[in-house]
Amino acid sequence: MKGLIKDMGLTLNGELNITLTVPRVHQAEVAKLVDAPVAVELKKYRERRSLSANALCWVLCQDISKALGGKTTHVDVYRKAIRDVGEYEPLPIKDCAVDTFAARWASKGTGWFVDVLDDSKLKGYKLVKAYYGSSTYTTKEMSRLLDYLVDDAQQMGIPIMASQREIDAAIERWGLDA
Numbered sequence: 001m002k003g004l005i006k007d008m009g010l011t012l013n014g015e016l017n018i019t020l021t022v023p024r025v026h027q028a029e030v031a032k033l034v035d036a037p038v039a040v041e042l043k044k045y046r047e048r049r050s051l052s053a054n055a056l057c058w059v060l061c062q063d064i065s066k067a068l069g070g071k072t073t074h075v076d077v078y079r080k081a082i083r084d085v086g087e088y089e090p091l092p093i094k095d096c097a098v099d100t101f102a103a104r105w106a107s108k109g110t111g112w113f114v115d116v117l118d119d120s121k122l123k124g125y126k127l128v129k130a131y132y133g134s135s136t137y138t139t140k141e142m143s144r145l146l147d148y149l150v151d152d153a154q155q156m157g158i159p160i161m162a163s164q165r166e167i168d169a170a171i172e173r174w175g176l177d178a
Contacts, residue, residue: 001026002045018042053142053170056162057134060149067156075110077149079131082111085148087141088131092120098128109133139174146171 003022011017022030061074061081068077093101102114111133120127134145146167153160162170 005042053146053174054134056167056170057142057146057149059161060146060153063158064149064152064156067153067158078111079113081145081148081152082113082131082134083115085144086111086131086134087137088129090117091128091130092122092125093128095124095126098126101128101130105130109135111135137174139171142174143171 001022003020005018006021007019009017057078058074061077064077065072065074098114098116102116105112105114111131113131115129115131117127117129119125134142137145150160150167160167
């Protein structure tokens with residue numbers, strides 16, 4: 001829910017009192033919470049990422065997959081793009097925990113996967129690359145991913161249904177950068 005902090009001050013017993021303004025459509029929902037303990041999380045509001053940028057990503061992945069004659073799935077195309085230009089964390093993981101970590105990491109979404117590189121410098125550990133799914137990408141990161149997919153598609157002679165201006169607008173609306 002989007003809101004606005006209108007005022008804040010200290011109460012007589014030293015607690016912080018915050019006055020929030022939220023859209024009226026939430027009135028019934030908020031009224032049920034008056035004088036009840038609530039979980040509070042305040043963070044800077046950001047527009048939700050553009051579905052058109054996400055949709056464009058998946059259309060490109062599907063088109064590339066089809067152009068490859070079904071030899072690979074659209075998910076494989078997406079993961080290859082993530083591998084080639086995406087964000088990841090290099091992590092040493094205990095040998096016995098690699099499979100569990102990989103399964104739990106992958107449960108976050110399609111773009112969340114692990115590549116096991118080699119034995120770590122630490123004895124009994126493997127070095128892994130833990131890739132982040134594009135749902136966490138900043139505008140700059142999403143732009144790099146889409147540019148990569150557009151370039152792949154163009155090299156394969158796949159017509160891009162969106163103009164460069166439309167692609168740029170979709171990336172701009174991605175909205176994760178502050």
